Amino acid sequence: MKAPARIASSLQQASRSVSNPSRLIRSHVAARTPAMPVLTQSPSVQLAFGERQLHSQPPKRSGASSNPAMAFPCLDALETRSATLESQVRSRSESGPEPSYTAGATxxxxxxxxxxxxxxxxxxxxxxxxxxxxxxxxxxxxxxxxxxxxxxxxxxxxxxxxxxxxxxxxxxxxxxxxxxxxxxxxxxxxxxxxxxxxxxxxxxxxxxxxxxxxxxxxxxxxxxxxxxxxxxxxxxxxxxxxxxxxxxxxxxxxxxxxxxxxxxxxxxxxxxxxxxxYSIAMRHTQRQVLMMDPNWNRGFYYGQVPPHAGMKLAREIATVTYRSGPEWEQRFARRRADPSKPPALCPDFLIETYLDHAGEKFCLTYDPNSLLYVSKAMDLFDLxxxxxxxxxxxxxxxxxxxxxxxxxADGSSSSAAAACSLTLPDKPYEEQPDSLESSSAAEEKDVSPSGGxxxxxxxxxxxxxxxxxxxxxxxxxxxxxxxxxxxxxxxxxxxxxxxxxxxxxxxxxxxxxxxxxxxxxxxxxxxxxxxxx
Missing domain, CATH: 3.40.50.1820 (Alpha/Beta hydrolase fold, catalytic domain)
Structure with a gap:
């Protein structure tokens, strides 16, 4: 090939290489390490040569997700109960007040x-x-x-x-x-x-x-x-x-x-x-899940949909404390309700279905506010x-x-009445730096001389x-x-x-x-x- 022709051919090849940097990189790497083509996809190499990251062709979109959506029958049941209760509330507004909680004649x-x-x-x-x-x-x-x-x-x-x-x-x-x-x-x-x-x-x-x-x-x-x-x-x-x-x-x-x-x-x-x-902590947790149910409405839910979801969860927490690990090991072990079906986020193990059933039985049979007040009275108990x-x-x-x-006595509202609420003080509680030391000192002082x-x-x-x-x-x-x-x-x-x-x-x-x-x-x-x- 004549010199002008060779020069033209080289310029044309260089132009093609510059227009396709990946070819240049592959050519360069292949010339040095032909047995390691995987390096052509190394991010460090790509960045070193100012190349965009290489991607495989995106899959064709079919309109469907990679996996099917999971079913949540436990949430469906809660929503159905809410709708039923809402319907009952509307009916009662026309026919009269809601029925009282009752366990029979007394x-x-x-x-x-x-x-x-x-x-x-x-x-x-x-x-x-x-x-x-x-x-x-x-x-x-x-x-x-x-x-x-x-x-x-x-x-x-x-x-x-x-x-x-x-x-x-x-x-x-x-x-x-x-x-x-x-x-x-x-x-x-x-x-x-x-x-x-x-x-x-x-x-x-x-x-x-x-x-x-x-x-x-x-x-x-x-x-x-x-x-x-x-x-x-x-x-x-x-x-x-x-x-x-x-x-x-x-x-x-x-x-x-x-x-x-x-x-x-x-x-x-x-x-x-x-x-x-420990028992105070467990009752506190029950009260929290109940009070955080939007239907609780700071206690003013009468005549409306009650906080049944919070009550159900509170009862499930309580049930965990009412029975024992050894009994549950014998009674439920690690058995699932239906081993032939894939795992679910709703109640799936037998112990989960047991707790779910306990919550279901209780959530509409006891007044949520009574649970708050009576359990708080238990926490305050100290003889x-x-x-x-x-x-x-x-x-x-x-x-x-x-x-x-x-x-x-003076005909006005007593200041004591204002203190009888379920609200936190204006300033949040803080653990004092010396709380552990003062607690230990109080315990030592409170121990009887005989160590009893x-x-x-x-x-x-x-x-x-x-x-x-x-x-x-x-x-x-x-x-x-x-x-x-x-x-x-x-x-x-x-x-x-x-x-x-x-x-x-x-x-x-x-x-x-x-x-x-x-x-x-x-x-x-x-x-x-x-x-x-």
Whole structure:
């Protein structure tokens, strides 16, 4: 080829290479490392030569996603229930008010005298729903007051008016733990509840509107005082026994501490003398998911769609604490509801379907605001000396501020009423830098000289120094661990009580966790029956 022709050919080839830099790179790399063509796609090489990143041809779009959308039947069910409830709300607006929460027929005690509460609120009047079994003797000395758990009604056993089985059906009756041939048993729905007793869903007599979250903060002691108003109306001066499990076990102790001369024997099962951080944390979590349901509406949801989704989740959290890991291992293991189907984000494992079912059963049968108030009262529970003295001081101060009829003494709204809310303070809480040190110092100061239970608790339970007391715990209980019942028994014994019977059921005896008190007729029922003889 002649020189001009060769030059023209070289310029033409160079022009083609410059117009296609990738060819230039490939040519250059191939000339040096022909056995490593993969380097032609190296980002570092591409960037070094100022080339755009190489991409394979994009796939042809068919209009469909790579994977099908997942189905969510659990959310479909919630949406369907919301739509149904919305429809019912519209219907009721034409036909009348919504039905009340109910567990069946009860007797109602109405008190016209105001009840001053521990944290400064007042109920100008209130109702207590109750049921009873067995016959009261002539001198009314065979009465047993049965205290309920958090969400239970007064329906502990079937009655002629309500033949449905009660929550302690197998424990009450002739020859059973609470022997109706010997005793007259009374069970109430707690103050703050929704099964006939005055609570947030009740009407405020001051304005004819539902209390909602204008209802004042309650304590276990407030609930017990209301119960003893009922006993006064029935002419019962002294109980043969105060009996309770879970929250009822707390109230049973409180009844003896508040009214030591009016209580004979005390039974406290799977309870505590003061709430501890773990149980407070679990109840806090339940309240949070409930309050964050948009339908909660800061407590003013009556006549509207209730916060059923929040209630369902709250119940599922609670159910996790009510039963035990060992039982679930045996009952559910890692089995799935339908192994033939692919995994799902909705309930899929058997344990998930169990929790889902528990939430479904509960979400429309209990007033959400009652759950908030009653569970908060559990958190505030403390029978220690210092807590009792602080409550007494508050009550003395508030009694001066409120008049006899429940109105403020000066005719205006009491400053105490403003404090009875479920709202946080204006300034968020902050953990203090020295909180751990001060906490440790307080614990050291509170330990009894013998190294036993807290001295504060020993003194707080001193009023029970001469009462026969049965304390029962369950090793598989994670909500009220067995050490909390041991703490009660030890505090009573350090206070001089020589009539304390303490039983702890091992995991071999019961795998049912906290719910053992509802299920174990042999061990729990047998111990109660022997103790009451």
């Amino acid at each position: 007797q109602i005690y109405h008190c016209d005298e105001p009840l001053l509460l521990d944290w400064g609120g007042v109920l100008p009047e209130f109702d207590i729903a109750y049921e009873s079994w067995g016959r009261m003797n002539a001198d009314r000395s065979n009465v047993i007051l049965l205290h309920t758990g958090l969400s239970a009604s007064s329906h502990a056993h079937s009655t002629a008016e309500n033949t449905q089985p009660g929550w302690w059906e197998r424990f009450i009756g002739p020859g059973l733990a609470l022997d109706t041939d010997k005793y007259h048993i009374i069970c109430t729905n707690v103050l703050g509840g929704c099964y006939g007793s005055t609570g947030p869903s009740s009407i405020d007599p001051a304005d004819g509107q539902r209390y909602a979250t204008r209802f004042p903060i309650l304590t276990m002691e407030d609930m017990v005082r209301a119960q003893f108003r009922l006993l006064d109306s029935l002419g019962v001066n002294k109980l043969y026994a105060s009996v309770g499990s879970s929250m009822g076990g707390m109230q049973s102790l409180a009844a003896g501490v508040l009214f030591p001369d009016r209580v004979g024997r005390i039974v406290s099962i799977s309870g505590c003398a003061r709430s501890h951080p 220690g000396r210092d807590a009792q003295r602080a409550a007494e001081a508050r009550r003395e101060r508030f009694s001066r501020e409120w008049g006899v009829d429940g109105a403020a 239970p807290p001295a504060d608790l020993v003194e707080g339970l001193a009023a029970l120094w001469n009462h026969p007391v049965l304390v029962m715990g369950v090793a598989s209980d994670i909500l009220f661990p067995a050490w909390q019942q041991r703490e009660i028994a030890e505090a009573l014994r350090h206070g001089g009580n020589r009539n304390v019977a303490h039983y702890e059921l091992s995991e071999e005896q019961s795998l049912f966790g906290h719910d053992t008190f509802l299920l174990d007729v042999k061990n729990v029922g047998g111990a109660i029956q022997n103790f009451l003889r």
